[in-house]
Amino acid sequence: MIPTARNAYMQNSVSTASPARLLVMLVDRLVLDVQRALDAQHVDDLPEAHRQLLHAQDIVVELRSTLKPELFAGGQQLASLYDYLFNQLVAANVRKDAALTEHCLGLVRDLADTWKQAALQAAAAPTAASA
Template identity: 65%
Template sequence: MNTNPRAAYMDAAVATASPARLLVMLFERLVLDVTRALEAQRGGQVEEAHRQLVHAQDIVLELRSSLRVEEWDGGPGLASIYDYLHLQLVRANIAKDVSLTEGCLGLVTDLCATWREAAVASLNVA
């Protein structure tokens, strides 16, 4: 049993979220991770930037592995975007390159907004 009220709330939120909401939550965390990594890079906090970028890479790998490419026409294109994003996050981490991290942030922000819109649209259809 979790005695931390915030952690318990988050556990319940995840356990009761729809698949669309879970996807949006993942992207929101991805945006947060890349934002934190960028701030850490700009502040010279190499270890923190590394930690945030590795977590972001883990999220992208999870998104990629759960993608059912064959189930819709856009699947292969989205898989390519996830593969590209993962590679750029790795490069940003290795090179400690702020401009690469900024590019990743732009991409994940756009993807998050797109998935958020899709989730809202799916509610309006149901």
């Protein structure tokens, strides 16, 4: 099967991205999934909301499973946040609760903003050290 130009671009973007960039891409997709789930819940498209929330849960599981909380200050708190977020996404899905999905959206937006700031700081650190 010949990959489409978009698929080739995405595959190349992922394979050449730094770990920090990959993390930002992942949390951006998490925000997108939860936003899509909320939008689907608002129009009563429960199968689509379910699909998006399942994908969001998968992302949180990936984030949690690759986290090494013992390696940095605040690691345990981040692990707890991922666990809480996962449980809230499951509850939003099971209950078909748009208010709970909206709560999760706020959390994942804040999480994405934090990771973006951290990635920017990490990218700037070598430049500042060499100056």
